[in-house]
Amino acid sequence: MAVLSMAGEAVAPVGLMGRPVYELRGVSKTFTRRNVQALDKVDLVLREGTFSSIIGPSGCGKSTLLKIMAGLLPPSSGSVVLEGKPVMGPRRDIGMMFQQATLFPWRTTIENIVLPIEIRDGKAAARTKHDQARQLLDLVGLRGFESVYPSELSGGMAQRAAICRMLITEPAVLLLDEPFSALDELSRDFMNMELQRICLERNATSCLVTHSIPEAVILSDVVYVMSSRPGRFVEAITVDLPRPRTLDMMSDPRFGALVHRIRSHLDKGAFQ
């Protein structure tokens, strides 16, 4: 898992030259029961240590694409390959996060975090991961909350605990399905910066699905703009803002130009 080695090594300029981690070729999806074509042929390569976003109007199939990548849904055609091995179901080198934190109220925070280990390797293995879970809680700023029940956590804290749960299995890639869209604007900006810090620190390969243009731009190296149904990529926009990004960059003219460019694509799609 070189990907997750605590990055002292070259984190810096994330060129788009990294080793390909995720490779999608001609992935399409048709829901036969409803006879809906959700995805047209999609090609996508995620490179090591890069952050990519998929943005598009509601119902364009971006979440479907993420589920196919995660091995939660089979594609109707095409191939999905992660680290050289085809994705044929859920895999432990994939970490996933959803809009809802979904912590279980009968487990303490730390028990929630080690749940993926408990499911895969049993209770004993989960206990050995408690130290690592505490380190992760430190990483997301939740030190001291390990034995607290989720009902005592705020929405933002719960999402941070969910980040820890995603990271505990040391996944090679992070798939994020609008992870902070249920949070208020202020917490959301803050969490996005936290997410960037965590991804940079771990040199993680990440893919975010969102419908917030500024969020996509501030976080990503590449933003893939998706058309409405059937979803396909209209353009891949490289974001050349320097890392680490700050919220101040949102007032940068370059940022504005990128947002404008993406918005023009989405507007066109909306009125077709």
Place this chain on the structure above:
Amino acid sequence: MTQAQVVASAIPEQTIWKEHVSWIDRVPRWVSMLALLIGFLVVWQFVYILELISPIILPSPIETIEDLYVVGKNLLTGDYMLMALWITTQEVLLGFMIAVVLGFGLGTLVGETAFGEKAVMPYLVAINTMPKVAFAPLFVSWLGFGIASKVALAAFIAFFPVIVGTAAGLHAADQNARMLFKTMGASRWQTLVQLKLPIGMPHFFSGLKNAAVLVVVGAVVGEFLGGGKGFGELIRVAAAQLNTPRVFSLIIYLSLLGLAMFWAVAWAQRRFVFWHKESVTEETLAQ
């Protein structure tokens, strides 16, 4: 200038005011409960004094309270009434256990498998719509006049809410939670044990609370229709002798058994579903 000063001074320093709360909303719970009880007893006494209802069928509250004392003494001295209560308690406890085991098993079958939901559930619904008490004579002819036929009727009357509670609980996990378990590669068994059963506990317990009340109904009806030596039989005999104060006091003691069952379930719920806030408020209401 002067105008501005006038405007400024026209604003009072403080505008504190009290929200009106009616006195009836401020009375403590125990006072309201006691007041209602006393009011009820007074009305009852008046009905008795004015002979609005024949005293043969409606005793006075004082007679009833006197008989409560007699029956209470009999129970405490371990006389025949205690034996009767013990028999009914056994029926209730055994009936409850059978209802829980059967209800949980069938509820899991219905809630977890497509076969259960599609094939078993319609039959269970059909059985539930039957007047279950009508099966009492059948249980007597199958299981005799002893305790077994009462246990069977008690379990039969009480098991359906447990099925519904269990099955509803197994459906309580939302899409997000299921998806999360899928991403973790959880097996069906793990998803059942680690996700669906715990998340369904509040539903399961509301089924148990219904069952705890119904199981007493089943046991007493079973005794009415199938004889035996339980508390229901004492009530039946007292009623046949037109000893209405006795009937009333026996019913009051019997209701303590129902309350004890309900409280036991509520206690278990608070103990095992500590994380569910609603169950805690329900619990405080029950006390």
